[in-house]
Amino acid sequence: MPKLKSHLFISYIASYLLVLFLPLVVINGLFSQRFILAYRNEINSKVQADLAQLAAAIDRELETMSQTASEIRLTMDLPAFSFLGDPLASRDAISRLSAYRTTNPLIEEVVLYPAQDDFAVASSSSCRKDLLVNQLLRSPRLSADQLRKLLETVEVPTALSHVEWKGTPGYLCMVYPIRTDYQTLAGSCLFLLPEASLSRLLEEKMGNYSASTYVLDRDGRPLFSSFALDSLSPDALAQGEALPEGRVVVDGEPYFAGSVQSGLLEWQYISLVPENQQLFQQLHTVSRELVLTTLLVVLAAGALIFVLMRVNYTPIRRLKEKALRIAHEEPAPHRSELDLISVALDTLSSRNLEMAERLESNAATIQNIYLQRLLAGRYATHLDFNRAAAECGLALKSEWYFAASVRVTPPETNLEVFAEQLQKALAPQMECCYIFTLEPGRILTVNGIRQDQQSEIGELYEQARARLSRRMELSVTVGLGSVGRETAGLPRSMMEAGQALDYRFVCGNDRTISIGELSLPGTPARYPHRQFEKLRNALQAGNEPETTAAVEQIMQYLESSNLPLFTAKNVCFELLNTFSRQLRPDDGLRCEAENSLLSLSSLDTAQDVLALVRELRKNLNKTSAPPSDRRGTETLISEMVEYVDQNCLRCDFSLQEMSERFNMLLPNLSQFFKDKTGQNLLDYSTSLRMNRACKLLVETQLPLKELGYQVGYYNVSSFIRRFKQTQGVTPGDYRRMYSTQQDPVGF
Incomplete structure (x- = not known):
């Protein structure tokens, strides 16, 4: 191959390299992933095991405190204890509490809080209860009264975190109830543990992982912790984004999360191990080196594939030359060998399909021609048709x-x-x-x-x-x-x-x-003239029951008379036209009815026409109701006269505008006005305009064009013509005749 311009050659090399590259990448990726995953699982297992040991150790300390509280119940008669009444017994109690504190290095102070005495006894001294809850022992989440109530009514072992003892903060206070043999509450025993000592205990177990460890009570409140970060609090941990494989993301940093719940007080131990440890970084470095080695192997294999492809490409080049001769095409640099071979095969296939389509099309066309001739009456019998159409396979x-x-x-x-x-x-x-x-x-x-x-x-x-x-x-x-x-x-x-x-x-x-x-040809069909006359009269009168009855009679006649199609469409046309004439020009249903009149054939059935007629009738009932149904006649006619008086001098004033203003059809409006005033509505508005014009002609020297505009006429010619019709003279002659008079002579 003299030049490497073949797209096929390049695509083959790329595909071989891809086949080689993908398995290696997948294998390396799976290996690295499985290795890192195994290590992570190992870390998780160790974290869980150490957390379990830590929980067991703290549970043992708590169990010791519980046993101490039980010994106090057995060795001291708390119901009869009185500090003032028996000072020697109180000194003995202080000695016992001091011994308990000395034997447990985690406990810094032990306080006995009797229920029946006013004094509380500690391992070093005694004081009044009020002094204890108000000054010596303070809790950030409990007031003095709440603390006193807790000490006097505690039912189960309770932990108070971050308390202050004698002015020094940072203590965990464990409160245990002390009961008599009859299970009545005799008092409570308090153990004060420095949180620093507890944090050191956590660090001894979890410090190898650089872990942040938290201990929460049964309600999820933090008790103490180690290596706690400012940005990593228990609240932030609760809001962290959970990830698979025991991982969490807090403040954008990934951590391994371990959690153990103790069985004694249901405390929860949570440890977060950061992923950015040195060993993990080394693992990622090894993974990158493995990927780089894979790429080098692929490049070397690609060079070998390139050489072998040049040898194996020769038969394809020869096939390309034959394809060019079949397709009658010139070699093109952008066409691959397979494209040219495909073109040659398509050429052969298209020639075959063209021949097959010609045969099929000819057969279908011939069959259609023979059937059309059959419908045209060319063949008297089916035998004649069969003989003529035998060549195309048709037979009746x-x-x-x-x-x-x-x-x-x-x-x-x-x-x-x-x-x-x-x-x-x-x-x-x-x-x-x-x-x-x-x-x-x-x-x-x-x-x-x-x-x-x-x-x-x-x-x-x-x-x-x-x-x-x-x-x-x-x-x-x-x-x-x-x-x-x-x-x-x-x-x-x-x-x-x-x-x-x-x-x-x-x-x-x-x-x-x-x-x-269908009805027989020539059968006469009477047109429903009487029903249409009844419908028009009902619409004019606004009589809804008679309108409904007339429409139903027409539709019943249409459905039962077997009318010829032409007659049926004429009936529907007149029905739509009758209703549309009763609607206002700006009514949407009238537009719909007019469109249906223009293209009645778009309504497939008379039932479609009936549905539209019913909608038109509903709208008509709303717009053509008699005025007396809506308001008092006297009030309405007064409003109409006032409306004409105020608006008739506008050039854009029209009776159609007034009909819309009073929500009445124009014919109904005009008839109503004439019935109530005895004067035609148009004549009344014209008289008002002419009276005003007469007054302006006498009192002003306005040009006729401006004067006509002020009395409601855009066109001065229309004004002059109307003035002469009503006054008998032109406006100019009127001004000359009555210029000296004070009051104009009106219509």
């Missing part, structure tokens, strides 16, 4: 035939699949051949059937239609033509099928309509 066997017209919604449905399914559904009962039409969503079928099955045609087609509608989730409507002997009657049957399908406007979609359901 029945003696009775009919046509069907099928409409499928939505129109973008794959009609070929639907037609095949329809053919299969009808195959057991009848012959069926389908023809696609130019109308979207519509096909024609030629059907052959036995004579004894003629009465079952509608039922068979309805079953197939319903089954396909459910299975394919489509809306399917079928029109059936009449059945005739042999194929000579198919043209007439096809026309009848189209008429039956169009009759869905009256009968509705999603059904099978036979030509027999």
